[in-house]
Amino acid sequence: MPFVTIDGQPLHFIDQGTGPAVLLAGSYLWDQSMWAPQIAALSQQYRVIALDLWGHGESGRIPDGTGSLDDIALQALALLDHLEIERFTLVGLSVGGMWGARLALSVPQRLNGLVLMDTFLGVEPEPTRQYYFSLLKMIEETGVISPQLLDIVVPIFFRPGIDPQSAMYQDFRASLAALPPERLRESIVPMGRITFGREDLLPRLGELNAATTLVICGDQDKPRPPSEAREMAELIGCPHVLVPEAGHISNLENPAFVTETLLGFLAERHQ
Structure with missing residues (x-):
């Protein structure tokens, strides 16, 4: 499996297909x-790179x-x-969009396109920031995501009507329950604090290229509701698309719709 050492730690990534580069x-x-449906489809025409966030998947702390x-x-x-990729399209979902937009603003000349999915570039609203920080403190102190916490955390990612016995739901729950204490304390909790304690980027959204940017949001996304997507799209001046029958992980809850939307967007960038 491909790894690259960055800042002293192994970063794991998938690199599949050939053509213009797309970073997921x-x-x-x-x-x-989480990108499996999109990697399978997009890599038929594009070089698709998908990375594991620090402390997630196969990446180091x-x-x-x-x-x-x-x-x-x-x-x-x-x-x-490292991969000698000069130009790319970035598709960032949730925290991937939060840091992805910062990457887009830092190297605009290297971007073919930017898709912001189920994300918000403003500060975390104070009540939810405090709430998430309290959950992170519990995880840090106990070294585990307890069954009671799983009952709170897992549903956040899905639309309200999802079957909690579905494989997608149960697999995600099992993956969180299996996280070892050192990984939680060294990476997951600090990454959560970085995410939910982020600075406000809304004043800079006008700097993004409206002609090559798209905002996508699940129509039933609870943590990042469609109202936030609309606000960002208006500040950028770009289109926004709602994914039907989808919550926060919209690309898995309605993969066909999201994949078709991404393929359409990429085709416009690479005519």
């Missing part, structure tokens, strides 16, 4: 396998000195430089 940046608490989403963006850029 996923959600907190999910690894690159969060490197010392990593304290912000800007740091995460620079580390992703180091991966692209």
Whole structure:
């Protein structure tokens, strides 16, 4: 499996297909396998790179000195430089969009396109920030995501009507329950604090290229509701698309719709 050492830690990534490069940046608490439907489809025409966030999947722990989403963006850029990829389209879901937008703003000349999915580039609203920080503190103190916490955390990622016995739901729950204490304390909790303690990027959204940017959001996304997607799209001046019958991980809840939308967007970038 491909790894590259960045800031002293092994970063794991998938590199599949040939053609124009597409970087897939996923959600907190999910690894690159969340993109499986999109990797299978997009890699028929594009070179698709999907990375595991620090402490997620096969990647090592969060490197010392990593304290912000800007740091995460620079580390992703180091991966692209390692792969000798000059120009790329970035598709970022949730925290992937949060650091992905920072990457887009730092190297606009290297971007073919930017898709912001189920994400929000403003600060975390104070009540939810405090709530998430309290959950992270519980995980840090106990070294486990308890069954009671799983009952709170897992449903956040899916639309309200999902069958909790479905394989997607149960597999995600099992993956969180299996996280070892050191990984939780060294990477998952710090990554959560970086994510939910992020700085406000809304004032800079006008700097993004509206002609090559798209905002996508599950129509039933609870943590990142469609109202946030609309606000960002208006600030950027770009289109936004709602994914029907989908929550936060919209690319897995309605993979066909999301894949078709991405293929359409990429075709416009590479006519």
